[in-house]
Amino acid sequence: MGTHWRKSVVIITWLIILFYFLPLSYASHSHSFCHYKMCGDELISYHPVFILTGGTATARVGQSQVFPIIDSSSYNFAINKAFTTELLGGGYAGMEFDFHPDWYLQTGLSYYQVSAFTSRGLLTQGADPQSSDQYLFRYRVNSRRVLIDERLLYNNCHQYHPYIAFAFGVAFNKAYGYQVDYPPFLTFSPLFSSNRTTAFTYRLGFGIDVDTLANLRLGIGYRFSDLGKVSLGSGHIDTVKIGSTLTQSHLYTQELVAQLTYMIT
């Protein structure tokens, strides 16, 4: 998975190193690393939290498909199986409940969007192998999500808070920009219009947040997401409307993120 992964890992490694030294420098002014909690106390407090997230999303976009025969010709769309990585960004607003000395629960709403993925593949069309031809095609996908976002952080009186996260919500997916490299004066090939799909989406993840300066945490995380269905719009071969289109039933992404949390106490 190459460069994007590597970049993410490098950035996150530096952040980790930063998290380690920043708190240490701060800690020299304090006896304890527990900022918000008295060890052993039973108080429940809650405060608003806002999280800014940036990172990468990696997915295999597109799904190979064979259309039913149209006018005696077959259309076989073979998607390039490589993963692609795009940038991801989002924001979260919620409340953190410190309901237990060892556990914090964050609950709130988040919004995420990914910059456009490109799906590529090779179309083989023809009436028989003798007269078939192959054309490269591609289209783009972008996705925005609104989620109910839950995070459970562990507080062990250090400033490190490993967490697990679960979110679900609605994804607004758009498939657009379908292009195919066929010779326009020699033949016709299916062309698809843009399409928006609304789908159920969920996400599971884990990571670690680290207390740093007052009211701020820095964190990194890994998440797995199902963005739901992505589908291009209606297709035409020249002026002939066709019943099939390119569809991907589940767009799965794997995300590596860096997060900045701000708390209001």
Added chain:
Amino acid sequence: MIKKTVRQYIVLILMTSLFLTASNTLCYALPFSIKTKAGTNLPSHVVEGETAIAYYTVANNTMSLRKNNFVKYLPPKVQQVITDNNFNDICGTTFTLQPKGIAGSSCTLKLLISGAVNGNDPNPRHHLFVCFPGGATCSGTEKGAQNTLSVSVVSFSVIAVGAYNDDSNITHPLLLLGNKNQNDWSAVSIPIPSNFSSSGVFNTTICTGNVCIATGEFTSGNDKNPLLVSQNSGINWSSGSTTLPADFAADGILNDIDCSGTNGSICATGGLYSNGLTNKPLILSTTDTGITWFSAPLTLPGDFISEGQINAVSCTINNCIGVGSYRNVTIKKPLILMSNSSITSWGSVSTILPSDFVNNAVLNASFCQGSHCIAVGSYSDGLAIKPLLYFSNNNGSTWTLASATLPANFSTSGFLNNTTCVGSRCIAVANYRDNHAITRPLVMISSNTGASWSAVTPTLPADFSSNGFLLEVTCTGANCITVGDYRNNNKQLPLILVSTNSGTTWSPVSPTFPPDFLNSGYLDAVICNGNICAAAGDYVNSQNVNIPWMLASDDSGTSWKTVTSSLPPDFVSGGLMNSVAAPNK
């Protein structure tokens, strides 16, 4: 990540290339292969107000029977035609094709073009597409300029034919079209026989209605072969296919052509061929205005021995005649062949020779209208060469020697090269040598359809000194024009004589000369359509190269101007024009 994607792409592209190169016939493998039909050319021009025809071969490129295919898109101004006289595999409105490789896997798509066609139209739906019945699986025309239909509209009013040399000194037949205003001529591409090697020339051309034909010969290896092309509406020229006489061995030459009047589809072209031993008259005929030709049996004179040839052909709606000469051992005699009404056979017609005939009789020109025909040439009386004139009142079945009064200063070398009649007024032209050994233009006229002739003395240019020749004469009503050349003291100049009284008196006219005219210019042909006239010949330019020379007049020949002509891209030298014709005359 990216490197892996790029690697995958390279593999995809390589696989695609391998797959595509494995498809043996096309750059893209498509359900149909659509190419210009072999043996035909796509038209590049269409005459304004007329139509042109294009033929494509549509072949099934799949291994299955394909039913009910159809033409989905055509360029604007182009329609599909489903009937044809020449091919029996014309694609219908819907057509079925057998699997590739089996008989019946292709059909001939015939298109009728009635206007300009933009071969570079960016809209794919303005190009030819053939589709399966659903209209989604389709093929366009294969790539390549030879398959791309691109037509511009021209108006042409006259054609001229001849020859030129390329830079390897190979002689090619030349065909020029003059536009409607006659202020521009352009060379038109003509189909070249596959066995052409050199010495191609058009000797004669004619138009019947709006179809024009040109004939001549070309050399293939060591043999001369007849050359026939015709323009089947529009300005695309195709080779005429012909049968040749059974004893044809070599050297076929075609000298003259005529068709049976306006819109007549019957034409005959005559010349000679060699049967390996000697030359014999050659006549090829067509009943479909030049698409297919046949060699009808000729019955030659009983005393024919050798050197038979046809120099001129004339046709009416009744039949055709061919005139020339042949040899009976040592005597050269006039030859007249007459066809039946369907030109499927020709028989020799005997003629009475002049009382002072000794030898070397030849007929060079003929003219027929209604049931009247005239034939002119020359013969020798042992001392001088004198004009020879015959006439017939029964479509050429019998011929009578015409009486002729020669010029007072006639000495010898009297030839007649061309003749024409309007009603009962006939004119015959060429040259003679006078009693001062000066070669002068010879003009003879008849007012009784060629029964008797007298010489007239045309007024010659003031600087005439010698070597005056006349090669063609044409009349429109009482206006007549004859062209040739003459010598002033140091140049050979074009000779144009105009008459307004059916040839009784003539005056010389001088054309405007091309700016690079050097010292010689010749005119070989002239034609008028109403008061618009065209003359063709050649001149030597300042580089000492022979250039085709086209002249135009819009006042029945009273004044002439040189018209520029674009020549074939491989023209180098040796340009000459032999004949002109006008459509819808």
